[in-house]
Amino acid sequence: MSTLDRARLADLHARERAAFSDARPRSRALAEQAAAHMPGGVPMSWMVKWPGAFPVFVEHAEGAHFTCVDGIDHVDLCLGDTGAMMGHSPAPTVDAVTRQLSRGITTMLPTEDAIAVSRGLAERFGLPFWQFTLTATDANRHAIRYARHLTGRTKVVVHNWCYHGSVDEAFATLGPDGTTVDRRSNIGAPVDTAETTRVVEFNDLDALERALAHGDVAAILVEPALTNIGIVLPDPGYNEGVRELATRYGALLVNDETHTICAGPGGYTAAHGLEPDMLVIGKSIGGGIPCGTFGFSQEIADRIARSIELEDIDVGGIGGTLAGNGLSMAAMKATLEQVMTADAFEHMVPLADAWADGVQAGIDAVGADWHVTRLGARAEYNFSGRPSHDGQEAHDADDFELQQYLHLYALNRGILLTPFHNMALMSPATTAADVEAHTTMFGECLRELFATG
Template identity: 85%
Template sequence: MSNRTTDVTPLDRDRLARLHEREREAFRAARPRSAALAERARAHMPGGVPMSWMVKWPGDFPVFVESAEGAHFTCVDGIDHVDLCLGDTGAMMGHSPAATVEAVTRQLSRGITTMLPTDDAIAVSQGLAERFGLPYWQFTLTATDANRHALRYARLLTGRSKVVVHNWCYHGSVDETFATLDDHGETIDRPSTIGPPVPVSETTRVVEFNDLEALERALAHGDVAAVLVEPALTNIGIVLPDPGYNEGVRELATRYGALLVNDETHTVCAGPSGYTGAHGLQPDLLVIGKSIGGGIPCGTFGFTADIADRIARSVELEDIDVGGVGGTLAGNGLSSAAMRATLEHVMTPAAFEHMVPLADAWADGVQAAVDRVGAGWNVTRLGARAEYTFVPRPPRTGQEAHESDDFELQQYLHLYALNRGILLTPFHNMALMSPATTAADVAAHTTMFDDCVSELFAGR
């Protein structure tokens, strides 16, 4: 039980600004080689980065990586970092796990892609079926593509057009999911959406997480093909389901004839069978990506025998390659080898038995520091992942989580950590453990975080 103070220490914004500028200067001084590379990169890459999200890291330029192994990476300036971001789940099993590297290296000389299957794909599909309880699987290169394909099949099989998602959800770059609610509860484009193809209200209805009444109203129209959910929200801060919520979603989807799609791309941190396996959920389709390939691009979606049979009866062989599902690199030999090795030898129950207690220790350290200074923040846990938000009680909805954010404060905290050799995910205050993470890595964060909030809330 936390000994949280009843009063909340106010944040001094002027002090925050002064400390932030100090940290920016320290960052620039310590990383001349990254600075030089960032300047060169701007000549041919907007923002000096190969992918636009990379500009969101704290500091005036990204840290350029020299090498990464296990739970650490070294930047081009020779600084060792504890990596608690881990590619925002892409490297959840650690950087370059040995079994995956060995399998990928072997496959490289045998052929990277042929648009023909290998026996590794059989092993992966069997292993996924055993983990998640869905008998049939298809492969993609990203979870985004897997979500897109799942939604296409849902529309095909139901003859309906709409998708229901949660407010402030995350499902990759799927067009239908860049939606939120306005002040009147109507579905609108998310403010950050770049070039939406159509107004999202034409394709989507948005409901709040943990609101079964809102979900039933959305389904009652009779035009919803799929309910696409993370069983716990992860990308707006961790928002956990109320007891019985996911079971209620399942019941409502069945009652109103919609297919239920669980996106486990992030929530797989709950255990080797994801949140679905850990809590005995029963989706019609399940999507996963990133982590199961040990860093090699991959994605997959599984589905029930009934859906497999309905798809087989609905898609003609002559047209199977032009229906908007699939890709010439999907299920390639390299990705299949990586998934097989990672699932069989790295993403094991023993790995999670190591990872989850470390996430708990990380959360305990953060909460103790927060309570000591009276900051009034809280920490939420989800298996091998934990995250703090700037409000006293864990948010129950995506909107509550969104309103709890403080970008200026977040950037400072992340930069403070980065200057002391610790990397957090830039999009939120999340730490993820890998099989290679150690108690010393977590202790380093606990010490750093305690020093950080002590200085930020000086006098407590």
């Protein structure tokens, strides 16, 4: 088993940082200008975590590539962290959005596209009723509100080291004594998450039952496979066990498919025949146009209709004036019907397998104690010798310094990975040559990193 030389890593990292800055003078100049009115020179604070001394500014993105302002072409394996999973600016989506722009962007009234989109989502995910938002975060918030309203309960159960957008209840982890504590850097938390949330480990049905046995849990909010702390796959029968426990203890089960849509056209839910009470998705289904949605069963729809007065329906904390706008609906209709198809996944999934095979070959060649995990059109490597079984194991396997180096090495060779993970996502526009470029780069990187003598 190869051992990582930290001094060597530091030297190589310094070299790559210098090479990055030398190759991107235009991005560096723009970052300096941007710092005058944007903290860190970025439009959102988390962008400062990209590797390198400044962010790469994009000039043009199309398909599975983008060109930065310094004229460098990049293979994009990040794809907006799923927002552009179907490729940058897919032609059917662009055409539909362009037509809608001249017909009205937002009116607070429905368009005919909404009928087609809701029908298509029902067919994909098996839930008959849908409402629309601008983000999956909004959809998660609304699902939680409905769950609390319908059950009369206050608590939400989430998995340890989960991520569900900026939902307050999900910024919680397990403390050393097994209690719920605020996640590190939970900025401006409105209340202690222990008041709203119970955290359980992924793949631990006994812990979930203990959390539900209190009788105060309104919703179990889950990704059917963890993706934001590294890919953690469910044990056989785990999701079915979650469903059974939710039913037994009267909690609503909410599947967040925002990332696990990579498992197929109907996400992990359809691929594995899961039966949530509610389902949330965003990002990818609009081809890059902001959108989100949540679906629910007939029973949930009936309970909502019986319990909310018409007079109060606009002030209940559900929705927003831009929700369901014409532009988003046009984008979703085109993307779902013409881009996010079964044929697209038949192209994408084998490429993800090829990417994973290439990464595993690179790992094996140097004897690194790392592992690759696959999930449909997505795959990821982590710094442990076996798959993580839960969120804590995945968290403990991370190495921020090493991750930053590997991402910067790739970026300097024209390949973009998903930030804060070692994750790659395939699109319908991704090619075998794109995957092979990563395989070659990754093998060279590891041979240099683990070189002896």
